[in-house]
Amino acid sequence: MIPVTKPYLPSREKLDRYIDGIYERQWLTNDGPLVRELTRRLEEYLGVENLLLVCNGTLALQIAYRALGISGQALPVEAITTPFTFLATASSLKWEGVEPVFVDIDAGTWCLDPALIEAAITPHTRAIVPVHVFGNACEVEAIDEIGHRHGLKVVYDASHAFGVTYKGESLLKHGDAATLSFHATKLFHTIEGGAIFFKRKGDLERARQMINFGITGPETIEEIGINAKMNEFQAAMGLCVLDEIEENMAARQVAWDLYMTAMGDRVVAQRRAAFVTNNYAYVPVVLESETQVSSLIAQLNTQGIMPRRYFSPSLDATQLYGPGECCVSQDIAKRILCLPLYSGVPASAIVNVILDSFDGNSL
Numbered sequence: 001m002i003p004v005t006k007p008y009l010p011s012r013e014k015l016d017r018y019i020d021g022i023y024e025r026q027w028l029t030n031d032g033p034l035v036r037e038l039t040r041r042l043e044e045y046l047g048v049e050n051l052l053l054v055c056n057g058t059l060a061l062q063i064a065y066r067a068l069g070i071s072g073q074a075l076p077v078e079a080i081t082t083p084f085t086f087l088a089t090a091s092s093l094k095w096e097g098v099e100p101v102f103v104d105i106d107a108g109t110w111c112l113d114p115a116l117i118e119a120a121i122t123p124h125t126r127a128i129v130p131v132h133v134f135g136n137a138c139e140v141e142a143i144d145e146i147g148h149r150h151g152l153k154v155v156y157d158a159s160h161a162f163g164v165t166y167k168g169e170s171l172l173k174h175g176d177a178a179t180l181s182f183h184a185t186k187l188f189h190t191i192e193g194g195a196i197f198f199k200r201k202g203d204l205e206r207a208r209q210m211i212n213f214g215i216t217g218p219e220t221i222e223e224i225g226i227n228a229k230m231n232e233f234q235a236a237m238g239l240c241v242l243d244e245i246e247e248n249m250a251a252r253q254v255a256w257d258l259y260m261t262a263m264g265d266r267v268v269a270q271r272r273a274a275f276v277t278n279n280y281a282y283v284p285v286v287l288e289s290e291t292q293v294s295s296l297i298a299q300l301n302t303q304g305i306m307p308r309r310y311f312s313p314s315l316d317a318t319q320l321y322g323p324g325e326c327c328v329s330q331d332i333a334k335r336i337l338c339l340p341l342y343s344g345v346p347a348s349a350i351v352n353v354i355l356d357s358f359d360g361n362s363l
């Protein structure tokens with residue numbers, strides 16, 4: 001079976017050495033030395049400061065909302081966000097008592113369309129939560145400017161954008177905060193895990209207290225917190241995966257190029273923003289119709305190849321999060337398919353099945 005993705009498993013010997021160290025120190029969690037080391041290594045690799053490691057990417061979003069004062073209010077609060085994303089972007093808002101207000105995406109970039117944001121602002125709006133979907137950069141200057149002008153916080157869900165740079169600098173640097181997911185299925189992972197980049201050090205320090213129950217000293221608690229700490233085993237995995245990230249990305253790039261060159265004009269690719277790098281985290285393609293998506297999936301499945309329809313459905317078209325009228329997102333969601341991509345994926349064999357299917361169906 002060829003899944004859409006496989007978790008990257010780094011050198012076992014190296015991981016064992018880190019685990020030996022954990023056993024020697026008998027320090028398993030609570031801001032341990034490996035979590036500190038991974039924080040430093042990631043800040044250096046990503047070219048940012050003010051990075052806070054947490055136990056998963058969903059809590060990264062929730063803590064960011066809390067630390068920035070978006071959630072945790074008694075008043076009704078709304079946040080403008082995209083329906084073309086993984087559930088967690090919207091569920092994290094709802095869980096924090098913030099109503100997600102869906103604004104449609106751009107038909108080319110599949111990211112939140114800044115031209116539609118202002119019309120959705122109400123007296124309850126406190127934040128904009130865009131997603132750098134599939135590692136593409138949102139129109140960050142336009143969105144940051146709208147946020148600034150209306151006094152709204154901007155939190156980018158950058159779960160797909162590990163290591164992506166925009167105009168030569170980390171894409172994470174836009175907005176008041178940006179969050180990453182280090183789930184096993186992501187490009188860089190710590191089994192489960194995540195991180196929050198904060199623009200301001202004060203927000204980082206507030207969030208650091210929040211992820212440890214609001215404790216500020218041996219006998220002091222400053223506010224109501226939660227437990228969102230990363231542990232030492234997660235950090236050990238992260239340190240090992242980070243050591244091999246360049247090889248991992250290079251292998252993915254080879255497969256990505258092969259897919260895209262072979263499929264050419266027969267599919268619509270995501271229009272990447274200018275000056276943005278690709279981290280080769282996903283191979284999403286849009287076909288002509290939902291019927292074509294279904295028949296390609298059926299064809300691939302006969303060979304044990306399991307592509308995935310994400311993100312589908314568009315969240316505004318679901319019962320729990322809808323109804324909404326994001327026509328572009330609903331249309332893309334019906335026609336999108338993510339092809340298998342991981343280090344070691346047999347891309348040329350998959351491409352052959354795809355091309356046979358296209359020719360058989362005279363796409």
Ligand SMILES: *Cc1c(COP(=O)(O)O)cnc(C)c1O
Pocket residue numbers: 056057058059085086088089131157159160181182183192193194
């Ligand atoms: C994976 C993902 C998340 C959630 O991350 P977890 O680490 O699984 O909690 C949030 N947003 C997006 C866009 C994601 O892809």
